[in-house]
Amino acid sequence: MDNTWATQESPQLLWFEQTSFIGQQLASITYGMHIIVFFTCSYYILQGKQERGLKNLGWLFYISALFAMGTINLATNIRFNQRAWIDERNYPGGPSAFIMQRISSPVDTLGTSAGIVGDFLADSLLVYRVYVVWHKWYMLVLPIIVLTASTVLSCLLTIQTALPGGSLWSTNTINFSVPYWSISMSLNIILTLLLVARLLWMRRRISQVLGPQYSSTYTSVAAMIIESALPYALVSFVFVVLYGLQNTAENLFIPVLTQVECISPMLVIMRVARGRAVSYQTMSQAILSGTQTMDRSAPDITAEINFAPITFQPGSMASSPTHGKKNITLSTVDSVGTA
Numbered sequence: 435m436d437n438t439w440a441t442q443e444s445p446q447l448l449w450f451e452q453t454s455f456i457g458q459q460l461a462s463i464t465y466g467m468h469i470i471v472f473f474t475c476s477y478y479i480l481q482g483k484q485e486r487g488l489k490n491l492g493w494l495f496y497i498s499a500l501f502a503m504g505t506i507n508l509a510t511n512i513r514f515n516q517r518a519w520i521d522e523r524n525y526p527g528g529p530s531a532f533i534m535q536r537i538s539s540p541v542d543t544l545g546t547s548a549g550i551v552g553d554f555l556a557d558s559l560l561v562y563r564v565y566v567v568w569h570k571w572y573m574l575v576l577p578i579i580v581l582t583a584s585t586v587l588s589c590l591l592t593i594q595t596a597l598p599g600g601s602l603w604s605t606n607t608i609n610f611s612v613p614y615w616s617i618s619m620s621l622n623i624i625l626t627l628l629l630v631a632r633l634l635w636m637r638r639r640i641s642q643v644l645g646p647q648y649s650s651t652y653t654s655v656a657a658m659i660i661e662s663a664l665p666y667a668l669v670s671f672v673f674v675v676l677y678g679l680q681n682t683a684e685n686l687f688i689p690v691l692t693q694v695e696c697i698s699p700m701l702v703i704m705r706v707a708r709g710r711a712v713s714y715q716t717m718s719q720a721i722l723s724g725t726q727t728m729d730r731s732a733p734d735i736t737a738e739i740n741f742a743p744i745t746f747q748p749g750s751m752a753s754s755p756t757h758g759k760k761n762i763t764l765s766t767v768d769s770v771g772t773a
Contacts, residue, residue, distance in 0.1 A: 461689030503552035510545030
């Protein structure tokens with residue numbers, strides 16, 4: 435390989451620029467998935483608009499807000515990288531210095547704010563889903579407390595990074611950034627564990643009552659991954675670990691995280707719109723529906739009974755010849771006459 439035109443930057447600085455560039459490309463790919471999921475989810479919501487009315491309009495407004503946050507975040511990141519790599523490439527210290535020192539610019543502050551709002555919307559939906567699945571108010575106490583703390587820290591982080599000289603990598607913001615990402619990640623893990631635990635219990639319950647074939651619609655592995663927003667929790671966990679260790683590979687996940695946190699709730703809402711989302715009521719309905727299906731598919735036991743002629747004797751109970759068959763004895767004549 436010809437290294438004639440290779441950069442003379444240090445390996446650490448080069449790795450920082452490479453991860454920043456690749457992270458933006460990964461975010462663009464993820465945004466393509468975001469577009470597909472958004473329009474698919476919108477289709478199912480509008481398809482059931484007449485059945486659910488205003489509730490579906492509320493879901494449409496919610497996913498539109500998520501899509502707007504993801505779009506704003508990506509657009510501002512693209513604009514910021516354009517300035518770093520093209521428009522202001524002669525900035526003292528190069529693109530890497532621009533990225534680290536100019537993150538407080540208005541365009542990047544807007545992108546950061548959009549990402550934080552998207553995170554709040556995603557976490558709020560998961561808290562709501564915990565209530566829907568568990569149907570117990572006390573299960574929300576800890577998640578709401580953690581969500582409140584995360585919201586407060588996110589506001590402080592936004593203000594801190596918007597100040598002149600503010601940065602996610604400088605020492606004057608580390609006191610807000612690490613606690614915020616850590617609490618946000620903890621909330622995701624708590625909510626995911628609560629949802630997975632309840633879904634596993636529902637799967638076991640439905641399987642016990644109806645058999646394994648009836649539990650796949652609501653509690654299959656794919657359903658549990660979507661309902662618990664597991665991809666969001668995993669990406670968040672990896673990013674927070676790398677960020678806490680101050681590993682440069684964190685740049686690969688910062689742009690992607692916003693898109694994933696917007697996609698995961700949309701997948702849940704898509705299942706809601708299609709009538710496949712899990713709730714306390716759907717489990718009862720699934721058991722009832724499955725029981726009725728089993729009843730209809732069961733053989734007609736009355737076809738196996740041979741009714742012999744019934745002869746009524748005055749002042750006595752009804753009797754009939756046996757002939758080796760089962761006989762039906764009626765206790766009163768009046769009940770037959772009124773049938």
